[in-house]
Amino acid sequence: MSDIDATAIPRGARASVETVLAAVWDDEMFTSNDVMPRVGLTRSTTIEAIDELIRFGVVEELPNARAGGDYRKGRPARRFAFRPDAASVVGVDAGRTHVIATVADLRGRPLARISRELTTDLDDALRRQEVVAAAIDAALAEARITRDGVVAVCVGVPAPVDSAGRSPVRHNEFWRRMNPDLVDTAAPWAPLVRVENDASLAAVAESAHGAATGCRNFIAVLAGDRLGSGVVIDGRLLRGAHGGAGELIPFDHVTGVGSADGIGVHVATWAREAAARGRIGARSRLAGLTAEELTAPVVFHAAQAGDPDAADIIARSARVITRVAAVFGGFFDPERIIFCGAIADSIESALVPARAMLQDEMDLPAPELVASPLGADVVAIGAVAAATESARAHLLAFASAPLTASSR
Template sequence: MSTAGRTTATDGAPQPVTLAPLSGPGQQPWNRQRLRSNNEWLLLERLRCHGPLSRAQLARDTGLSKPTVSTALATLELAGLAREAGRFAPERGRTAVLYETDPAAGHVLGLDIGRARLRVAVADLSGCVVARRDLPNRGRSANAVADAVVAAAREALAEAGLPGTAVAHTVAGTPGVWDERRRSVRLAASLPGWGRPGLFDRIADGLGTTVTVANDANLAAVGEYTYGAGAGSRLFVYLLVGTGLGLGVVKDGELLTGAHGAAGELGLLRLPGCASATATATATTGTGAGTGTGTTLEETVSADAVVRTALDLGMRRPLSAEKVFTRARLGEPAAVEAVRQEVDRLGYVLAVVAALLDPDVVVLGGGIGRSADLLLRPLEQALYERSPLRPRLEPSRLGQDAVLLGAVATALEAARPEVFERRTAPVPG
C-alpha cells in the first residue's frame, strides 16, 4: 500500500494547542531555536484569534519585547504564515503596520460520508470554505462509495485551484466507530459493507493525505459547538436523527467519546423483548416490524421508522420521512399522526439523555432535525411529561452541514501546527 496517505483515529474534538515547556522531563532541552519557534507560534495564534494587530499590540499582549516581536514577524512573513493587513493611523503618534495570518498557507479537507449523501469541503486555515461538493451517494459497494468520495474531493480541489499536496489534513465523518486495530469502522449498519478493513486507507491513498476518521454525530456536535447553537454551553448534546440515531456530547469544549470511542451510540440499544439474534439480524438488514418499531432504538425513531408508521396508517408509497413531514404541515391526518408518534418516541430518547447527562442544551439535528418547526414544541411537552429535567431544546443552526463543518474544524486543529512546523523548520545544511 502506498505511504502517501494514512488514516488515524480521533475522538472528533478540536483540541486546544498548547506550547510545550522549554525544558523538563520528556522535553527537548532548551535552545535558542526552540525559544524562537515558541515565540513565533505564540504570535501566530494571537494573530489568528485576535488579529489584525500591530507590533506594539502584540508586544503588549504577549509580554515579548518589541525587537523580539519584529524578528518573529519577519520569520512568519518569510514563511508565508503572516502578512501585512494594512495600516492604522492614530490621532497621535506613528502610523502602525497591522499584521494578520495568511489563510492560504495551508488547506484542509472535510468529508461527510452518509448513506444518502456525500459532502466534501475544502477550507483554508481561517476555516473559510473555498470549494465544496454535495452529491447523492449512489455507490453500490463500499469501494464505490470510497472512490466517489475521492473523486468529489479531487473535483473540489480542482475548483479551488489547489493541488492535492496543498491539503495538510483530512477528517472524514462516518456512521459507526473507528477501530484502529482492525483499521475499519464498526457498528455502521446504515452503510452496508462499510466495516471492511482498508476502505479509509483506500481514501487516504487516493487523496495522498492523512485521513482522520471520526463518528458523524461527534463531528456534528463539534461543528454545532464551534459554529452554531451549542457555542458557550457547559454541557451540550447534539442529537443526530436521520437514517440513524446518534449523539455527540461536548463538556466545557471537550468532546466525550468514552473508553472505546462509542459514547453516544444510543441507537444500538435493543428494546425490551427483542431476542439477541433477531436484533443482530435486523441491525444488519435494516428491517423492522410493527408500527414505527424495530428491535433497536435507532430503528424506532429513525427516518425509516417515520415511513413505516405512515405506511401502517394508510399513506401510500413512494414515501420518505421528508414527505411525511411536508404532508403533516398540510394537515393530512395520517401524516399528523405519524409525526405525533415520532414525537412520542423521541421524547423518550430525550428523557433518557436528560437523565444520564443533565445537559443545558440539546440540539436536534440530522434529516429529522430539519423539521424542527413541527417537532420542538411537542418534544418539549413530551420530555416534560417524562422527566423533571428541562434542558433547552434548539434546532441545529448548521443543518445538513453540521458533520461537514465539524470535520473542517477538527482538521484545522491538526493542520495549523503541522503547517507551522513545516514552514518554519530549519533548512538542512
C-alpha cells in the same frame, strides 16, 4: 510540505510563535501592540514571533499607517495580517450513499465543493476509498489547489472511530465498510489527517457555527435515517476507547424507542403502515400517496398544516424523542440536545410536545431541545471545521519550509 521537520522553527522560539499565531488567527489586521497584552510576551519577543510567522508564510506585513493614509504623527506602527490563503484544508462527509468534499481556506471559508451520490451496492471497501479520493481530488481541481497546498484533511463516516482513525470490526462489518481505513487515503500526502464519526462532526459544526455556540454541555443527534450522537461534556467531545461514546445501538433495548432507527425512518414507516391498513382519511393530505411519496418531510409538513392523521404520527414521534432525550439527560446531564441533519428543517413540530413531556420524564433539570440551523450539510460543515481546528493546533509542527503561494 509533506516532509515533517520539527526544526522548521527553532525549538526555543516555537512556543512564543505558536502563542502569537493562535492570538492573530482571526484578526483581519493587527499590530504588535494589539498582540502583546493578549499573549503576555515582551515587545521584542512578540515582534520576533511575528517576523517568524512572516518568514513561515502565514502572516504578511501590510503597508504602514503612513502608506495606508491613517498616519498622523510619530513613527508609523508596523501592521500585519494573517493569511488564510497560505494553505488549504479539506473536509469530507463520506456518508452511506454520498460523498461531499469541501476545500476551504485556513479560516474554514469554502473554496470549492464536490458532491457524489453512491448506490447502496457500492459498500466495497476499495471502491469506497477510490470514491473518497476522487472526490477530494475533484474538489481540489475545482479550487485550483494542489495536494501540496493542503495541510489538513478530515473525513466523517457513519461508524465509531477511535483516536487513530480506525473503526472496530462488528459482526456485520458495516462499520469497517463505511470506514475502510480512510485515514490512509490522504495520509501519504496530507500532513494532518483525521477521521471522525459523522455525529461527532455534527457536534463540531454545532459548536462552531450552529445551535451550540458558547455551550459546553450538549449532545448533537443525527436523527434522519439512523440515530447517532456527538456528546460534548465540559467543552470536550467524548470518544471512548473504540470511538463508541455516541453509538446508539443500545437504544434497541430501550422501551419506547426500540431501535437506533432515526426519527425520519420512524415517521415514514408509521405513515406507510397507516396507509396500508386504511387508517389515512380520505381528506388527509397523505391520502393517495404512494409508499415512496410518504416521506418524513411530507408527513411533518402535513402535520404543520393541521392534518390530523399526520399530527397523530408526529405525536408518536414526539414520544420517541422524549424517551431518547430522557436517556441522554439522565446519563450526561446536558444543557441542550440538538437534532441535526436534513430532518432538522421539519422536526420542530415534534419538539414542541416533546419539550413538555420531557419535564415529567426526568429528575434532573430537563435539557433544552432544539433543531439545528445547519440542515443536511451539518456533517460536511463539521468536517471542514474539524480540519481547520487541526490546522490551527498543529500548523507549525510539520512543515520543513515556509508556506508560499507557489504551493497552490
